[in-house]
Amino acid sequence: LLHLRDISFLTLLACTGIDNIAEAITLLELNNWDLVAAINGVIPQENGILQSMFGPPSQSEAADAAAGGAVSPPSSSSLSSSPPSSSTSAFCPVNASSRHIVERQPRMLNFRVEYRQRTVELVLEEGSTVGEIKQILETELGIPVSKMQLKGWKCGDVSDSTVMRSLHLPKNNSLYVLTPDIAPTASTSKNSDLQESLNQNFLLVISHREAQRDYSLNFPGSRTIQEVKRNVSDLTNIPVRHQQWEGWPVSASDDSMTLAVSGISYPCHHLSVCRRSSPANSQEPTEECADVHMVSDSEGDDFEDASEFGVDDSEMFGMGSSTCRKTPMMPENSENEADALLHFTAEFSSRYGETHPMFFIGSLEAASQEAFHGKARDRKLLAIYLYNDDSVLGNVFCSQMMCADSIVAYLSQNFITWAWDVTKEANKARLLTMCTRHFGSVVTQTIRTYKTDQFPLLLIVMGKRTSNEVLNVIQGNTTVDELMMRLMGAMEIFTAQQQEDIKDEDEREARETVKREQDEAYRVSLEADRKKREAQEREEAEQVRLERMRKEQEEEKEAIRLSLEQALPPEPEDSGEQISKLRIRTPSGEFLERRFQVSCKLQVLFDFVASKGYPFEEFKLLTTFPRRNITQLDPGSNLMEAKLFPQETLFLESKE
Numbered sequence: 001l002l003h004l005r006d007i008s009f010l011t012l013l014a015c016t017g018i019d020n021i022a023e024a025i026t027l028l029e030l031n032n033w034d035l036v037a038a039i040n041g042v043i044p045q046e047n048g049i050l051q052s053m054f055g056p057p058s059q060s061e062a063a064d065a066a067a068g069g070a071v072s073p074p075s076s077s078s079l080s081s082s083p084p085s086s087s088t089s090a091f092c093p094v095n096a097s098s099r100h101i102v103e104r105q106p107r108m109l110n111f112r113v114e115y116r117q118r119t120v121e122l123v124l125e126e127g128s129t130v131g132e133i134k135q136i137l138e139t140e141l142g143i144p145v146s147k148m149q150l151k152g153w154k155c156g157d158v159s160d161s162t163v164m165r166s167l168h169l170p171k172n173n174s175l176y177v178l179t180p181d182i183a184p185t186a187s188t189s190k191n192s193d194l195q196e197s198l199n200q201n202f203l204l205v206i207s208h209r210e211a212q213r214d215y216s217l218n219f220p221g222s223r224t225i226q227e228v229k230r231n232v233s234d235l236t237n238i239p240v241r242h243q244q245w246e247g248w249p250v251s252a253s254d255d256s257m258t259l260a261v262s263g264i265s266y267p268c269h270h271l272s273v274c275r276r277s278s279p280a281n282s283q284e285p286t287e288e289c290a291d292v293h294m295v296s297d298s299e300g301d302d303f304e305d306a307s308e309f310g311v312d313d314s315e316m317f318g319m320g321s322s323t324c325r326k327t328p329m330m331p332e333n334s335e336n337e338a339d340a341l342l343h344f345t346a347e348f349s350s351r352y353g354e355t356h357p358m359f360f361i362g363s364l365e366a367a368s369q370e371a372f373h374g375k376a377r378d379r380k381l382l383a384i385y386l387y388n389d390d391s392v393l394g395n396v397f398c399s400q401m402m403c404a405d406s407i408v409a410y411l412s413q414n415f416i417t418w419a420w421d422v423t424k425e426a427n428k429a430r431l432l433t434m435c436t437r438h439f440g441s442v443v444t445q446t447i448r449t450y451k452t453d454q455f456p457l458l459l460i461v462m463g464k465r466t467s468n469e470v471l472n473v474i475q476g477n478t479t480v481d482e483l484m485m486r487l488m489g490a491m492e493i494f495t496a497q498q499q500e501d502i503k504d505e506d507e508r509e510a511r512e513t514v515k516r517e518q519d520e521a522y523r524v525s526l527e528a529d530r531k532k533r534e535a536q537e538r539e540e541a542e543q544v545r546l547e548r549m550r551k552e553q554e555e556e557k558e559a560i561r562l563s564l565e566q567a568l569p570p571e572p573e574d575s576g577e578q579i580s581k582l583r584i585r586t587p588s589g590e591f592l593e594r595r596f597q598v599s600c601k602l603q604v605l606f607d608f609v610a611s612k613g614y615p616f617e618e619f620k621l622l623t624t625f626p627r628r629n630i631t632q633l634d635p636g637s638n639l640m641e642a643k644l645f646p647q648e649t650l651f652l653e654s655k656e
Helices: 004-016 021-030 035-042 059-067 130-141 186-199 225-236 313-317 337-352 364-372 394-402 405-414 425-439 441-449 480-567 602-611
Strands: 048-052 099-103 108-115 118-125 149-151 172-178 201-208 213-220 243-246 268-275 381-387 415-421 457-463 468-474 579-585 591-597 619-623 647-654
Touching: 004 021, 004 035, 021 035, 021 225, 108 130, 118 130, 130 149, 130 172, 172 186, 201 225, 213 225, 213 480, 225 243, 225 394, 337 394, 337 415, 364 381, 364 415, 364 425, 364 457, 381 394, 381 480, 394 405, 394 480, 405 415, 405 480, 415 425, 425 441, 425 468, 441 457, 441 468, 457 480, 468 480, 480 602, 591 602, 602 619
Parallel strands: 108 172, 201 268, 381 415, 579 647
Antiparallel strands: 048 099, 108 118, 149 172, 201 213, 243 268, 381 457, 457 468, 579 591, 619 647
8 A cells, every 4th residue: 555645645646747757756755745746836826826735545546557448648637828817616636535726825835944053934926025034033032134144045145135946945945044244242152153163064984775875965054964864865866765874963953953053063073874774565644644744864765666566657647848947057949058058057157056167158169269279377278178968967966066166267268168068969979070079089989988877078278389188087976075186187287288288388499589679680680781782881971071162162263363473463573563462371381472463453352362371361461560350341442552562571361
């Protein structure tokens, strides 16, 4: 006979169309096995909700359910996305007489809020906002809303205006309050460690006994035990209800407790897990178990896998696909790689939060150029993250590894991270084509050999002079520490190669610098020689010009002198006539002597001196005593008037 919890599970699958067993169980566990809350979480009703009126199932009903005959696929009308009217009946195919439509009641959420030494229990409607919780806490704790930070939300920090319905919260939630601006008082000093523990990271070393493998997982102190068990379920493929644990302290009695208050050792705590063996015979439910709204401890072993009924999931429920699908990480057959990666980044942030590696937006070729083709000092490794939505390791690897602060920081600093979703065959074929073009067929064949459950993959690629080399392929079944070690190992290989490249690049740049300096020196030398040659040519040309001018001036002076000399009247004889004898001393000390008629004009005297090479414009003619400047006299006066009779000694002096 089936337990009531089994019937709840089968009813949820039939009413919602979910064909993923793990997803259905998770949904029930999030709602503490409240069937009505789970169904309304998937198919919300506008004017009414399903109210459970279960009594203990009859033996015939239980037998029919066990055989699969009582479960039939829901009709298309019962799963219509349009809300039913107030007169419409909602029908689920298991014991239809045990439930009916009533006026809709708001879904209530339970909150357990921890602050220092106090714990506040709250019950609010799903339509309330985060700000309303803070206002209640302000009254209960006496803390102003402006100084209050409400932490512990599954989707990260949220604003005060956020409606809790949009967060898709489970029925029971654990939160904690931080007040960094309010110092703890003496009465709360002993509990200040709790607030610090909520912000600390706990390392859980979990031994999977069947697989003989250890997992090292980092969790913040605000993570609940229930969330840890779900993550381990993704790693080990052991459903939470079938997990059998060893190592939890006695104080960790409630799976909704945070790790900070569970009593585990800090910073490292060792645990072990294995699959709990299923009971040989299921016990018949008693009347005391009539209420289906049962709170599930995560270690319950009452429910068996659907395969234990001997019926295939899809055959049992007559469904080929789920009505509750996640948005794909990347659209199929996207024409633009950048648009596809923008969609991937947005969906990744929506699922796993904003703390994740910075994915390169662009083609694989552009990412390779960015990583490999800059200066040697600026080059980085290329991390190619290949995601597959069908892999059971996807969620754990993304949330625990790719979103770990240490991994995010290390990838951002040392890698160019490029991502691609290979869930769809078209996208996978496109990736293989790109890898063949950039990395060769060996890498493509390597990716082909990996099965879906081995994804996600992280390919670490290093650029070389002639080709690109894949240093490492990291599979999804790893731990944060192992992932960090493999990244650091790849980084060591890359650093050694980078140092050689930097050395070669520096030597090449040094040679090129010397060559540039030599070329520049040669160019400067040629320029100097050219300028020197041009200056010499100009100087020679100037000398030729000056020499020509000098000759022209001399020729002109000589012509004037000859013309003056020819125009002089003949020198008179030394006779009884009035003759004036003039003796003229030149600047060189020589004397010029000549006889002139007393009646001769001074101009004749000046012309005589000019004919000897001392032009009137350049020299002045002076008497000795008294000193007179003859050149200042009227050239038209005669020698008698100038008192140059009968004889006179004159001298020539250059004008200033």
